[in-house]
Amino acid sequence: MLVGHQPKEFLLAVSGLTVSFDGFKAVNDLSFYVEENEIRVIIGPNGAGKTTVLDLICGKTKATSGSIQFRGKELTKMKENEIVQTGVGRKFQTPSVFEDLTVFENLEISFPRGRTVFGSLTFQRDQLVKDRVEEVAEMIFLKDKLNTYADELSHGQKQWLEIGMLLIQDPDLLMLDEPVAGMSVSERAKTAELLNRIIKNRSVLVIEHDMKFVEDIAHKVTVLHQGQILSEGTMEKVKNDPKVIEVYLGH
Amino acid sequence: MINSRFFNRSELIGFIVLAAVLFVILPLSLDVFRLNLVAKYLTYAFVALGLVLCWGYGGILSLGQGVFFGLGGYCMAMFLKLEASSVENTKIQSTPGIPDFMDWNQITSLPLFWQPFHSLTFTILAIILVPGLFALIIGTAMFKRRVGGTYFAIITQAVAAILTILIVGQQGYTGGINGMTDLRTLKGWDIRPDHAKVILYFVEVVLLFACIGIAQFIRLTKLGRILVAMREQEDRVRFSGYSVANFKIFAFCMAAVFAAIGGAMFALNVGFMSPSFVGIVPSIEMVIYTAVGGRMSIFGAIWGAILVNFAKTSLSESFPQLWLFGLGALFIAVVLAFPNGLSGLWADYVQPRIDRLFASRKRKPGWNDNSVADGAPAE
Numbered sequence: 265m266l267v268g269h270q271p272k273e274f275l276l277a278v279s280g281l282t283v284s285f286d287g288f289k290a291v292n293d294l295s296f297y298v299e300e301n302e303i304r305v306i307i308g309p310n311g312a313g314k315t316t317v318l319d320l321i322c323g324k325t326k327a328t329s330g331s332i333q334f335r336g337k338e339l340t341k342m343k344e345n346e347i348v349q350t351g352v353g354r355k356f357q358t359p360s361v362f363e364d365l366t367v368f369e370n371l372e373i374s375f376p377r378g379r380t381v382f383g384s385l386t387f388q389r390d391q392l393v394k395d396r397v398e399e400v401a402e403m404i405f406l407k408d409k410l411n412t413y414a415d416e417l418s419h420g421q422k423q424w425l426e427i428g429m430l431l432i433q434d435p436d437l438l439m440l441d442e443p444v445a446g447m448s449v450s451e452r453a454k455t456a457e458l459l460n461r462i463i464k465n466r467s468v469l470v471i472e473h474d475m476k477f478v479e480d481i482a483h484k485v486t487v488l489h490q491g492q493i494l495s496e497g498t499m500e501k502v503k504n505d506p507k508v509i510e511v512y513l514g515h
Numbered sequence: 516m517i518n519s520r521f522f523n524r525s526e527l528i529g530f531i532v533l534a535a536v537l538f539v540i541l542p543l544s545l546d547v548f549r550l551n552l553v554a555k556y557l558t559y560a561f562v563a564l565g566l567v568l569c570w571g572y573g574g575i576l577s578l579g580q581g582v583f584f585g586l587g588g589y590c591m592a593m594f595l596k597l598e599a600s601s602v603e604n605t606k607i608q609s610t611p612g613i614p615d616f617m618d619w620n621q622i623t624s625l626p627l628f629w630q631p632f633h634s635l636t637f638t639i640l641a642i643i644l645v646p647g648l649f650a651l652i653i654g655t656a657m658f659k660r661r662v663g664g665t666y667f668a669i670i671t672q673a674v675a676a677i678l679t680i681l682i683v684g685q686q687g688y689t690g691g692i693n694g695m696t697d698l699r700t701l702k703g704w705d706i707r708p709d710h711a712k713v714i715l716y717f718v719e720v721v722l723l724f725a726c727i728g729i730a731q732f733i734r735l736t737k738l739g740r741i742l743v744a745m746r747e748q749e750d751r752v753r754f755s756g757y758s759v760a761n762f763k764i765f766a767f768c769m770a771a772v773f774a775a776i777g778g779a780m781f782a783l784n785v786g787f788m789s790p791s792f793v794g795i796v797p798s799i800e801m802v803i804y805t806a807v808g809g810r811m812s813i814f815g816a817i818w819g820a821i822l823v824n825f826a827k828t829s830l831s832e833s834f835p836q837l838w839l840f841g842l843g844a845l846f847i848a849v850v851l852a853f854p855n856g857l858s859g860l861w862a863d864y865v866q867p868r869i870d871r872l873f874a875s876r877k878r879k880p881g882w883n884d885n886s887v888a889d890g891a892p893a894e
Contacts, residue, residue, distance in 0.1 A: 348756035360751040362744040374755045387737040
């Protein structure tokens with residue numbers, strides 16, 4: 265795979281990405297490109313390397329080889345917090361929120377200001393912060409729960425809170441790992457509505473198993489299998505790809 | 516929840532009670548000997564205060580706080596020892612003007628690293644900076660490499676053991692196992708008589724309250740909330756754009772500096788410093804004080820340090836062999852029965868009664884909403 269200067273319109277350019285865990289290649293020579301304002305869904309069977317790809321982009325896992333360019337910056341050489349500051353946000357599969365803090369405090373911590381030790385000592389909870397927190401809380405259906413401790417929230421509400429924590433960072437690339445997993449039917453519908461609202465003006469990379477949900481939101485779908493791309497394209501194209509039907513959709 | 520006050524109501528009660536006990540009740544009711552013992556207990560309250568930030572809030576368990584307590588204490592003791600070793604006080608030595616233990620170990624001139632401790636200004640700076648920098652080095656080496664939890668605790672324990680061995684082994688430079696004894700004056704002011712002990716007690720209490728203020732300030736800033744967040748979901752903090760290691764280093768350094776101030780006050784109040792306050796056992800005892808008092812509570816931890824040490828003194832006076840068993844049993848009880856320590860018991864059993872008392876005295880609309888927001892965290 266040729267690694268070179270990518271045309272400007274790509275927000276994220278992954279090329280030749282490989283990671284091996286003790287010889288097992290979880291992701292093998294993977295290349296794909298995400299454009300500005302594109303919603304890309306990654307699907308694939310268990311163990312295909314979907315979560316690993318997100319881990320690699322956000323810096324949680326270090327790549328063995330290959331390159332990840334975000335707006336022309338090489339992410340593989342950056343630390344996790346630097347990657348976040350460049351504009352990449354990541355939601356984890358299991359809701360990871362701060363349960364001993366209130367919804368307000370959870371959102372406030374994610375507000376992109378005062379991220380150094382000194383900055384957080386001198387951080388002021390001013391009107392700008394309050395307004396932004398309330399705005400996001402309203403979006404994630406938690407406006408009347410601002411003073412609730414996060415451990416009192418339901419599973420679905422925690423998922424929303426974590427999505428809210430990403431929203432307040434206002435990332436250019438939002439990565440969501442199974443955002444509707446474990447949700448009730450009504451929560452799922454609300455989440456779809458929420459995602460449709462927040463994906464405006466940013467690119468989103470989603471891992472999801474719920475095909476109905478994928479069909480609703482995806483611009484383009486990438487099917488992973490054993491760490492490599494099996495198929496890529498519109499939902500229509502992927503759905504009718506015999507290889508995809510065999511390894512994934514056929515079940 | 517949006518709490519602009521420095522202390523909420525239950526913390527304010529804690530503050531007033533502690534201030535009343537330390538500033539008024541104890542000085543009026545105890546003789547100088549007992550008051551001096553309280554001053555000794557309070558030196559551990561500084562360590563406990565640091566552990567609240569570092570362990571209670573940040574989730575970083577350090578089993579080596581004795582190292583910083585010792586470094587602070589030794590810095591202070593070196594200054595006092597030099598002053599006590601004037602040429603005229605030491606004229607019977609073969610080399611007059613150097614500390615007695617150096618003379619006993621055939622050292623004939625003051626070592627270079629001792630020289631700056633002639634200056635009180637340097638000494639005060641050293642009490643803060645030496646342990647602070649040491650914690651910075653250990654913290655950077657560990658946390659940047661993502662060493663944490665049990666591994667970190669074990670390493671701090673190893674550091675405590677190493678420092679003890681170093682101090683004991685370098686007898687000529689440190690006074691060895693006996694430590695630095697016979698400390699006499701501070702800038703010519705005798706620290707040994709009763710009136711000096713009373714003044715030193717009050718100096719220490721004022722310093723303790725200053726440290727409480729600093730700790731409370733940190734707790735109320737966003738940094739305090741990040742520490743709590745980090746303890747729960749380290750990755751989420753990292754992926755919210757923070758360098759987790761830097762925050763851990765900060766908490767660890769703050770705990771080290773608090774411990775060092777305690778150590779320095781120990782040297783002044785007790786009049787000596789020895790490696791028996793540096794090693795593994797004292798370091799673990801310091802963690803127990805914090806756990807007993809409540810690692811999530813600034814005032815709880817201070818009470819823990821005072822009460823456990825008080826129990827230690829009274830029990831060791833009557834049943835010297837039983838004390839260690841008592842301490843062990845206490846720690847097991849804390850872990851199993853009341854993990855939030857005395858402050859947890861207070862918050863669960865005493866606080867609700869006080870709240871009810873207040874509520875029945877002045878019931879006004881909307882009051883309850885505030886109480887839920889203020890009283891919810893068990894501090």
